[in-house]
Amino acid sequence: MRVIRLLTLTLAFGAMLASAPGSAWAQGSLTGLVTDAASGRPLSSAQVFIEGSGLGGLTNASGRYLIVNVPAGQHTLRATLIGFNNVDQMVTVSDGSATSSDFSMSQAALALDGIVVTGTAGQARRREVGNQIAQVNIADVPEAVTGVAQLLENRVVGARIQFSSGNSGSGADIRLRGNSSTALSNQPLIYIDGMRAKSEPSSSQNGAEDPYSPLNDLNPDDIDRIEVVKGPAATTLYGAEAAAGVIQIFTKRGGNGAPQWTAETQQGYSYFRPFGTDEVPYMWLDQVFRKGHRQRYSMSVRGGTDDIGYFVSGAWNDNVGAVETDGEQKMNVRANVTFSPTEDLMLQFNNTFARTDLTQAQMGNSVTSIMMSAIRGPKNYMAGKRDQETLRLLLHGEEYRNTITRATTGLTINYTPGADFTHRLTVGYDYSQDDHFNAQDYCWLCPIGIMSNFSDYMLEGEGRRGMSQNAIWSLDYTGTLGIDLGWLNDGLRSTVAFGMQGVENEIENTEMVGRNYPGPGEYTLSSAATKQYMTQNRLRVITGGFFAQNMFALDDKYFITAGLRVDGNSAFGESLGFELYPKLSGSYVLSDEAFFPEGFGEIKLRAAYGFAGRSPGAFDKVRTWSPVGFNFNEQAFYPQNLGNPDLGPERTREYEYGMDGSWFDGRFSAEVTYYHQLTTDALFRVASSQTMGGWSKQLENVGEFENKGWEVGTNTTIINGQNFGWDLGLGLSTNYSKVLSLGGAAQFGVGEYGWVIEGQPVPVIYAKRIMNADNLEDAVYSSGNAIYGPANPTHIYSMNTSIRLPLGLQVSARGEYLKGAWISNYFEAGATGRTIAHPKCYDAYRKVDPNWTSGTLGSTTGPQWPGSRPADMYAWEEGQCFGMATYSYANSESDFAELRDLTLSVPISNLLPGMFTFSDRTDLTISGRNVAFWTHKNLITGHPEQNENSVGTTSSGEFRHDMVKGIDETLPPVSYWTVAMRMIF
Secondary structure (H helix, E strand, O other), X not given: OHHHHHHHHHHHHHHHHHHOOOOOOOOEEEEEEEEEOOOOOEOOOOXXXXXXXXXXXXXXXXXXXXXXXXXXXXXXXEEEOOOEOOEEEEEXXXXXXXXXXXXXXXXXXOOOOOEEOOOXXXXXXXXXXXXXXXXXXXXXXXXXXXXXXXXXXXXXXXXXXXXXXXXXXXOEEEEEOOOOOOOOOOOOEEEEOOEEEOOOXXXXXXXXXOOOOHHHHOOHHHEEEEEEEOOHHHHXXXXXXXXXXXXXXXXXXXXXXXXXXXXXXXXXXXXXXXXXXXXXXXXXXXXXXXXXXXXXXXXXXXXXXXXXXXXXXXXXXXXXXOEOOOEEEEEEEEEEEEEEEEOOEEEEEEEEEEEEEEEOOOOOOOOOOHHHHHHHHHHOOOOOOOOHHXXXXXXXXXXXXXXXXXXXXXXXXXXXXXXXXXXXXXXXEEEEEEXXXXXXXXXXXXXXXXXXXXXXXXXXXXXXXXXXXXXXXXXXXXXXXXXXXXXXXXXEEXXXXXXXXXXXXXXXXEEEEEEOOOOOOOOOHHHOOEEEEEEEEEEEEEEEEEEEEEEEEEOOOEEEEEEEEEEEEOOOOOOOOOEEEEEEEEEEEHHHOOOOOXXXXXXXXXXXEEEEEEOOOOOOOOOEEEEXXXXXXXXXXXXXXXXXXOOOOEEEEEXXXXXXXXXXXXXXXXXXXXXXXXXXXXXXXXOOOHHHOOOOOEEEEXXXXXXXXXXXXXXXXXXXXXXXXXXXXXXXEEOEEEEEEOOOOOOEEEEXXXXXXXXXXXXXXXXXXXXXXXXXXXXXXXXXXXXXXXXXXOEEEEEEEEEEOHHHOEEEEEEEEEEOOEEEEHHHHHHHOOOOOOHHHHXXXXXXXOOOOOOHHHOOOOOOOOOOOOOXXXXXXXXXXXXXXXXXXXXXXXXXXXXXXXXXXXXXXXXXXXXXXXXXXXXXXXXXXXXXXXXXXXXXXXXXXXXXXXXXXXXXXXXEEOOOOOEOOOOOOOEEEEEXXXXXX
16 A cells, blocks of 8 residues: 555656746747658657756657757757667757657667667667667557567567467466577566566366466556567576576656547457367367457556656456357456656656466366367266267366456666766565465266266366465665776777576475365355365575676777676585686677768677576476375375486587678668577586485586577568558577587476487477378388477568558568477377277278268267278278377477467548547557468367477476476467557547
């Protein structure tokens, strides 16, 4: 309550200042219009200010600005906007009059003077940075955005954003330049407004076997931009936890000017595309599918004075899923306040609260899963039934719901005692709680004749309650000092940076299960006759480090940066001490040379070298015992983790080389990067001696593997007219990984037939195989496990395009093609392995018996193997459809293409200027997501993103996404269309 009162008073005080009359010395004002030089469209949120005065403001939705209380005389007026070149104009202000000054801004292809923060000490201009930094500006996103991960998808070359289910609330799994670890998480670190935030999924898998991503808690309308750095060459200053990369999210702030309100409503529907065969397109689940309704409402206001700025927002989502019982409701509230009590001091308060309520359908490898029951049909656990009554009973008779609560608060203090001396201190707190509940009604399967316990079905009912809590405290300080070294060499300058970081991460998980209720009704866990079990897991990890860095700049075109991070972590072994992470980078703005042809464009060359790490789990270094019971009431301890006092972090070294260029007046730009990562001291499990008491395999720093590849991105303005334009963006990223050494450890599996094997990709699909699967000949089976190929794509192609039409209309599209990976398909093998007739095999059955029919709801059993292969039958059909090559043989290429987005943007204000007179600007957007897809010919049913994305754990209990994804008995990606209307006034 104190926080709310403080925010209320702050905002009220800011509003009073905003409405205060002008001072006596005010002599005039400045006003004008800021537009895009290419299209003529007004530019909102551009910063227009008088240099050296502190006077300025933001343009509104119509591109107009107003600056009051301007002293009479001549001034330099500057307009800036991310993604555009700065523009300066000389203006003369007269006593008591309004002076008009318009700006026409051209888009900056490279924006070498643009400011970036992530991976740098403090902040830096792009021309000074020797590594690649990807940036997503929300103002450039045309579609109606519903989530943060969606903003990143297909916009950052070298990043794979994978959604694994069509359930509401499905979380994204993010990989930057492949896998950086086999034992620990591969998720990048997440920062929000400079403070460390939760990046790992929640422990609650719910019935959907799909963990909730912390990115889902953020309101995309609150975001100003996102910066992504992908590897240790760029993340050195983040130390022992940053080998997988860093994503930093910057939310919107207030500005100088009158309140600017933004209101938006979204309405839409969701649906599933066919994921089966032509005969059975929805694998019998269309009986419980529906057109889901999606709706979203949001509103925000931003404004302020010279001293106080504010941004306040709220949003409400209500999504009815495309399968019965599935749904999501979410509320977001944010208040960001900026206060500058003096010219050299600025305070930023960032606060947000979110609550999400999820209900999901039971999925995965569970006997009460609707997907398992539909796929396995005649041999399922529901008396062989897959009719609508049975599927609806499974959905409505068992309840799965989650409540996720998230609150973050942060304070950033910027102190600038001199132009070349700055200090920034950020203190943050991120708290999340995931409360999940599963309830099976008393005798809920009795209507279909199931009258006894089996597997995870309890005749007399079961209740399951789980709670996961995560609290992260972070402290970050950075100081910079600029030194002019002109006395050594004209144009030579040094910028010294120094700082420290501290992070405390606490996780607590509990789960309670009760069984056997006296009869139908609503019960608590305490009403259960049998308290089945209760588990609790608590851990705390503390990381602390400090860094120093120096950048030398010569003539503002040659830059060299050297730095060192020193880290300690509570998970390190006692004998380890501190870890050192050095970095070295350089950039060269070739186009600034006198010999560079004028008008040829801009070119920047860059190179970076650095180290980062990944810390072990909280208890990996500790000797632990597992309590066990025997002889009824007796108890004992059994050896579990041996412990390792020398345990340390995995160390990843990376070097990258690249070039950024822009030609033809910015109409063509390109970024090219080559990277090579080498992970040493990789944590692999090593067997202990049998004489040491039967301990489990112990994590040791013994392994070594590499990732390398190219990243290429281009943007081309093919047509650039006043009323018509066409832009095209293309991207290609490659990733080749290899295990260089197991360090004495045995090769090991990491799930879904993924293995870590010396000399092979990290990981590789390794299982039994039909060696001649695509041939019209008798099947040839491998004598044991065989290598298929990498579990991750080796090539990712991306494309985005936008076409500007008269009256401001715009059509845009984004898509990607992933190639080179293999995937296991239990979605098929779960049935064919039990000789259940699967739609994949219907053609094969008819090759044996031309009169064979599938029967009602696929109830007919497939024909028996005739003893010899028909001439038109493929080897895979022989093996997989007649019970001779089951389960581990079901692996195929996972190449696929997806049209992620198709959007039409309509500026209603331009088309119907008199319709919404109360608003400065009104826009209508129609967007389709996951509109169309193509898969490899060998992937007959299922989708490569149809994964049982269950939460895995490290040996210490930290949560992470599964390293290898397989096609499982869960829902495929959902598609939806959304109509959004946004008004700014």
